[in-house]
Amino acid sequence: MSCLHLSVDWSRGAFSLKLDLDLPARGVTALFGHSGSGKTTLLRLIAGLDRAPARIAIGDEVWQDTQHFLPPHRRPIGFVFQDAALFPHLSARANIDFGRRRTRTGMNDTELDHLVDLLGIAPLLERKPAALSGGEAQRVAIARALALKPRVLLMDEPLAALDDRRRAEILPYLDALHGELAIPLVYVTHSTDEVARLADHLVVLDAGRVVWQGDVAAGLAAHGVRHLMARVVAADAAGCQVDVAGQRLDLPGVHAAVGERFALRLSREAQSSENK
Numbered sequence: 445m446s447c448l449h450l451s452v453d454w455s456r457g458a459f460s461l462k463l464d465l466d467l468p469a470r471g472v473t474a475l476f477g478h479s480g481s482g483k484t485t486l487l488r489l490i491a492g493l494d495r496a497p498a499r500i501a502i503g504d505e506v507w508q509d510t511q512h513f514l515p516p517h518r519r520p521i522g523f524v525f526q527d528a529a530l531f532p533h534l535s536a537r538a539n540i541d542f543g544r545r546r547t548r549t550g551m552n553d554t555e556l557d558h559l560v561d562l563l564g565i566a567p568l569l570e571r572k573p574a575a576l577s578g579g580e581a582q583r584v585a586i587a588r589a590l591a592l593k594p595r596v597l598l599m600d601e602p603l604a605a606l607d608d609r610r611r612a613e614i615l616p617y618l619d620a621l622h623g624e625l626a627i628p629l630v631y632v633t634h635s636t637d638e639v640a641r642l643a644d645h646l647v648v649l650d651a652g653r654v655v656w657q658g659d660v661a662a663g664l665a666a667h668g669v670r671h672l673m674a675r676v677v678a679a680d681a682a683g684c685q686v687d688v689a690g691q692r693l694d695l696p697g698v699h700a701a702v703g704e705r706f707a708l709r710l711s712r713e714a715q716s717s718e719n720k
Contacts, residue, residue: 448628454496461652471644472629481649483632487598492516522589524599528581530573536584537569544591551591563587563617579610597629676704
């Protein structure tokens with residue numbers, strides 16, 4: 445499998461982005477950092493939406509270097525933005541088909557049916573975007589991006605515009621998608637919860653520089669947050685019980701289905717309190 449290589453040395457005004465990264469060929473790489481750290485800028489460079497001195501390649505396929513620039517429409521990427529950006533006059537089905545029908549490498553009908561089932565959008569296909577909730581619209585946008593059969597999927601804070609309820613609704617679908625994808629997914633987020641739940645690899649940016657890359661748990665811990673993965677083993681009207689590294693923990697008021705997995709966050713302040 446081919447890694448995604450990114451080498452950038454770019455300045456615009458007071459901001460500069462300088463990095464050299466080889467991202468895994470499969471799984472979710474989270475780009476994490478404060479606003480203005482360069483996360484979205486890096487996504488736009490990968491997509492070819494901005495142009496800068498850079499080398500961008502996947503395996504031996506070079507998209508950009510000093511001699512060559514592959515325009516955005518020829519880069520085999522899928523891009524999901526904060527706003528679903530669906531065509532308002534088209535149904536969900538027509539939105540998904542819009543790009544797929546215009547490329548020779550898009551999903552066939554059988555592959556698309558599987559994707560529709562995976563994202564739970566079959567009941568939504570004949571609706572216009574105005575009749576979709578924010579979470580539903582994002583699931584359609586994800587399907588549209590993946591229907592192209594991209595070599596890389598880029599997601600720029602896809603849950604940032606959703607309220608807590610809609611975010612909780614879409615996360616299980618992203619979990620399911622995570623297990624199916626055989627391509628690199630580069631996921632920009634401010635949320636440590638999303639990083640802990642979805643990411644396989646973590647890159648932390650600060651002021652256009654890589655300050656951490658590698659293991660997710662270690663990276664979050666280095667930045668003051670510890671996450672533990674929990675699995676629900678029992679549930680009733682009062683709450684649920686989870687298994688955390690072989691230990692049982694009762695969570696009153698937390699309602700989740702048996703078998704569901706989620707991240708528990710332990711802040712540095714909480715850890716200090718426990719150790720007193």
